[in-house]
Amino acid sequence: MDRREFIRSSLQLAIATAAIGGTPWLDLAALAAPAPLTPPLAVRKGKDIPATVRAAVTALGGMGAFVKAGEVVVVKPNIGWDRTVELAANTHPLVVRTVVELCLEAGAKKVLVFDRTCNDPRRCYVESGISAAVEGLKSSKVSMEQIDRRAFIDVDIKGGIDQQRWSFYQPALNADRFINLPIAKHHSISTITVGMKNIMGVIGGNRGTMHRNIAEALADINTIIRSDLTIVDATRILVANGPQGGRLEDVKVLDTIIASPDIVAADAYSATLFGLQPRDITSVVAGAKRGLGTFDLQKVRMV
Amino acid sequence: MSSVNRWRRLRRSVQLLCLLGFLILFVATEYRGEDRLSWPVSLLFRIDPLALIADLLAPGAPHLSLLWPALLVLLLTAIAGRFFCGWICPLGTTLDGCGAVIGRGKTVVKPGWRQIKYLLLIFLSVAALLGVQLFGLFDPLAIFLRTLTFALYPTYNLGANALFDAAWQHPVPVLSPAINQLFPFWRDHLMAFRPPFFTLGLFTLLIFLCILALERIERRFWCKNLCPLGGLLGLCSRYALLRRTPSRLCSDCALCASACRMAAVGTEAVRKSECIRCFDCGDYCPYRRVAFSWSPQPRPEVSTDLTRRGVLVAAASGLLIAPSIRIEPDARLHNSTLLRPPGAVDEAEFLRRCIRCGECMKVCIGSALHPAFLQAGVTGLWTPLLMARLGYCEYNCTLCGQVCPTGAIKELSLEVKRKTVIGLAVFDKNLCLPYARGEECLVCEEHCPTGKKAIIFDERDVTYGGVTRRLKQPVVVKSLCIGCGICETKCPVEGVSAIRVIHEGESRRQRDASAGLDGY
Numbered sequence: 066m067d068r069r070e071f072i073r074s075s076l077q078l079a080i081a082t083a084a085i086g087g088t089p090w091l092d093l094a095a096l097a098a099p100a101p102l103t104p105p106l107a108v109r110k111g112k113d114i115p116a117t118v119r120a121a122v123t124a125l126g127g128m129g130a131f132v133k134a135g136e137v138v139v140v141k142p143n144i145g146w147d148r149t150v151e152l153a154a155n156t157h158p159l160v161v162r163t164v165v166e167l168c169l170e171a172g173a174k175k176v177l178v179f180d181r182t183c184n185d186p187r188r189c190y191v192e193s194g195i196s197a198a199v200e201g202l203k204s205s206k207v208s209m210e211q212i213d214r215r216a217f218i219d220v221d222i223k224g225g226i227d228q229q230r231w232s233f234y235q236p237a238l239n240a241d242r243f244i245n246l247p248i249a250k251h252h253s254i255s256t257i258t259v260g261m262k263n264i265m266g267v268i269g270g271n272r273g274t275m276h277r278n279i280a281e282a283l284a285d286i287n288t289i290i291r292s293d294l295t296i297v298d299a300t301r302i303l304v305a306n307g308p309q310g311g312r313l314e315d316v317k318v319l320d321t322i323i324a325s326p327d328i329v330a331a332d333a334y335s336a337t338l339f340g341l342q343p344r345d346i347t348s349v350v351a352g353a354k355r356g357l358g359t360f361d362l363q364k365v366r367m368v
Numbered sequence: 369m370s371s372v373n374r375w376r377r378l379r380r381s382v383q384l385l386c387l388l389g390f391l392i393l394f395v396a397t398e399y400r401g402e403d404r405l406s407w408p409v410s411l412l413f414r415i416d417p418l419a420l421i422a423d424l425l426a427p428g429a430p431h432l433s434l435l436w437p438a439l440l441v442l443l444l445t446a447i448a449g450r451f452f453c454g455w456i457c458p459l460g461t462t463l464d465g466c467g468a469v470i471g472r473g474k475t476v477v478k479p480g481w482r483q484i485k486y487l488l489l490i491f492l493s494v495a496a497l498l499g500v501q502l503f504g505l506f507d508p509l510a511i512f513l514r515t516l517t518f519a520l521y522p523t524y525n526l527g528a529n530a531l532f533d534a535a536w537q538h539p540v541p542v543l544s545p546a547i548n549q550l551f552p553f554w555r556d557h558l559m560a561f562r563p564p565f566f567t568l569g570l571f572t573l574l575i576f577l578c579i580l581a582l583e584r585i586e587r588r589f590w591c592k593n594l595c596p597l598g599g600l601l602g603l604c605s606r607y608a609l610l611r612r613t614p615s616r617l618c619s620d621c622a623l624c625a626s627a628c629r630m631a632a633v634g635t636e637a638v639r640k641s642e643c644i645r646c647f648d649c650g651d652y653c654p655y656r657r658v659a660f661s662w663s664p665q666p667r668p669e670v671s672t673d674l675t676r677r678g679v680l681v682a683a684a685s686g687l688l689i690a691p692s693i694r695i696e697p698d699a700r701l702h703n704s705t706l707l708r709p710p711g712a713v714d715e716a717e718f719l720r721r722c723i724r725c726g727e728c729m730k731v732c733i734g735s736a737l738h739p740a741f742l743q744a745g746v747t748g749l750w751t752p753l754l755m756a757r758l759g760y761c762e763y764n765c766t767l768c769g770q771v772c773p774t775g776a777i778k779e780l781s782l783e784v785k786r787k788t789v790i791g792l793a794v795f796d797k798n799l800c801l802p803y804a805r806g807e808e809c810l811v812c813e814e815h816c817p818t819g820k821k822a823i824i825f826d827e828r829d830v831t832y833g834g835v836t837r838r839l840k841q842p843v844v845v846k847s848l849c850i851g852c853g854i855c856e857t858k859c860p861v862e863g864v865s866a867i868r869v870i871h872e873g874e875s876r877r878q879r880d881a882s883a884g885l886d887g888y
Contacts, residue, residue, distance in 0.1 A: 184817075188764065
């Protein structure tokens with residue numbers, strides 16, 4: 066190797082290294098792993114809520130398929146409103162309790178339950194019945210505490226369309242597993258609120274500003290908080306005056322639980338409960354476009 | 369140890385226990401998971417004779433079921449003298465305690481100053497009788513609780529939160545984890561759930577500091593010279609049965625002349641209306657001569673320091689202030705956002721009942737209630753305003769009515785409260801995004817709590833800057849809106865809200881607020 070050759074090959078190597086190093090490998094890794102082409106989706110019906118929840122999770126391979134022993138799990142119900150159970154504004158306490166139990170049975174080290182509420186947080190935790198249901202488990206591994214206002218941290222949203230940076234709740238970011246437990250409800254601006262919108266309960270900031278472009282904003286935040294499992298409480302749904310409700314005549318009892326590792330599929334299926342098509346729900350469409358899941362129910366594997 | 373000495377120690381213990389008790393009740397004046405407060409948190413005002421007088425002089429039925437303890441205080445004062453000031457009053461205890469710290473003045477203020485408290489009492493009573501109730505401005509218990517609510521407690525919370533924040537942000541080994549561990553318990557039991565803030569916080573603090581500074585002139589300056597409650601209790605105790613001997617300054621000593629905190633011992637007699645039964649004299653008397661005994665006394669040995677002229681001027685001032693206040697226009701005519709808590713009685717009666725104690729503002733779960741400065745007129749100082757941009761009235765909460773000691777805010781059942789109209793939400797279409805900027809929003813509609821929503825929307829094709837979009841534009845349904853203000857609080861527009869609650873159609877109104885105008 067003469068000097069000229071050495072310099073040439075050195076330069077080539079340097080250019081190649083720079084090219085490889087300059088490629089945003091990490092960013093690519095951070096992007097959504099393409100959702101499985103045929104995500105499984107379980108729909109179970111039954112008056113016995115715990116049994117129905119368990120049946121839906123079992124159909125997906127059991128909680129062990131999602132939660133491994135020793136993991137920290139966030140179970141995120143909708144506790145947004147100062148409403149009692151029958152008014153269908155919050156996730157049913159029995160759904161929450163059963164999912165927490167399943168996590169414990171799967172060997173979770175710690176299960177955290179929380180929500181950043183819309184009404185007074187103390188009232189919401191009590192009136193929703195979720196606080197009592199979770200505390201009723203009397204497990205030191207389960208914690209249902211109020212949101213700690215100190216624990217929000219700003220996170221860059223790579224590829225964010227409506228928001229490029231937003232504050233997120235650290236316990237949700239740091240958890241090993243995130244189980245999303247929305248209730249399916251009518252919502253005037255996003256048509257319906259299910260799993261993707263439930264993620265608004267783990268973000269900080271002035272959430273109202275997100276409503277200007279809600280579909281893309283929800284897709285944005287769902288790229289940061291990934292739901293490993295979405296279990297939609299459709300034991301009763303709110304068909305009008307949502308998401309806060311308040312009238313029994315707006316509540317429709319369906320005794321249904323929908324579960325899927327694909328949040329978009331779960332939301333898409335939930336749309337049909339309201340007589341809507343998945344493509345009518347802009348957030349579902351936006352979520353699919355971003356690779357968060359599939360909204361084409363033909364491609365979903367019903368289990 | 370003499371028995372008097374034991375009384376003094378007992379008195380100090382009672383003072384501290386009472387102060388502690390009131391502080392516990394104060395901290396308990398917060399939602400803690402129960403719709404009904406289990407503690408009588410406003411006890412301080414249920415034993416307040418000035419609150420009782422305000423209540424009796426206000427229109428409407430008296431609230432003796434709430435205020436009977438105040439009657440008991442008056443009765444006990446007639447028997448035992450002004451013990452309330454020396455043993456129970458939290459402001460008195462605070463002054464005693466802080467005076468020891470900041471140093472007490474030795475100035476001997478002229479005895480004539482003492483009549484101010486009686487004159488103030490007469491002025492306030494006559495004014496209240498004629499329709500202008502200002503007891504709350506000078507009521508020591510109200511001053512104490514207001515200072516605590518608006519200034520001291522928020523300050524404490526700021527400090528505590530700063531500590532918890534620092535521990536969170538700077539992981540100092542051992543220390544930070546220990547402090548972090550404490551946080552949930554502290555937040556749930558020993559701090560306000562949300563760091564409280566109030567309009568008038570600094571102003572209220574300033575007033576308190578002035579009263580405190582008076583200690584530098586003379587010990588218990590406020591209690592001796594200014595306090596109208598002290599005046600009332602002083603008048604009640606003129607025939608008290610508990611007597612002190614010696615009944616005047618001893619010729620060979622006269623230490624009492626300088627040592628008595630109330631300067632109650634004179635050359636001719638002991639002023640019963642000044643003696644607050646602190647029993648200090650039993651302790652400091654070098655000859656151990658002081659004794660207290662029960663014996664009826666037909667005539668007070670010494671008159672109050674009142675002059676006839678003073679009484680006449682005070683009464684005449686009270687007589688005049690009532691009509692004078694009305695030369696200003698009714699605040700509601702020019703302040704459309706003058707909102708009161710749900711259950712508040714009609715404004716005229718409200719101003720005559722509210723003793724500005726701050727209990728409702730302390731308990732308000734949504735931080736919606738704030739003390740008024742001049743928004744409700746000069747007589748409305750420190751009365752509670754619902755400031756919907758700062759906080760909203762929680763739909764299922766009835767706490768303010770539960771704590772009001774004078775019936776200025778009626779206790780409402782939840783069913784009634786949900787139907788009680790505080791005001792009406794109106795849009796400012798120059799700010800509201802779907803109107804002003806052609807953007808989607810509807811946060812107000814999302815949060816509207818009235819079951820069948822009072823905020824709905826019309827879908828329209830809106831052209832904005834040449835681009836046409838189909839948009840949902842919110843509108844208020846007047847028949848359903850209760851003016852809770854959640855829409856105003858949550859409106860994501862920065863600064864002033866694009867939807868505001870005005871006092872139109874409020875349930876408490878007995879006649880049209882605009883009736884004062886020579887309107888159409």
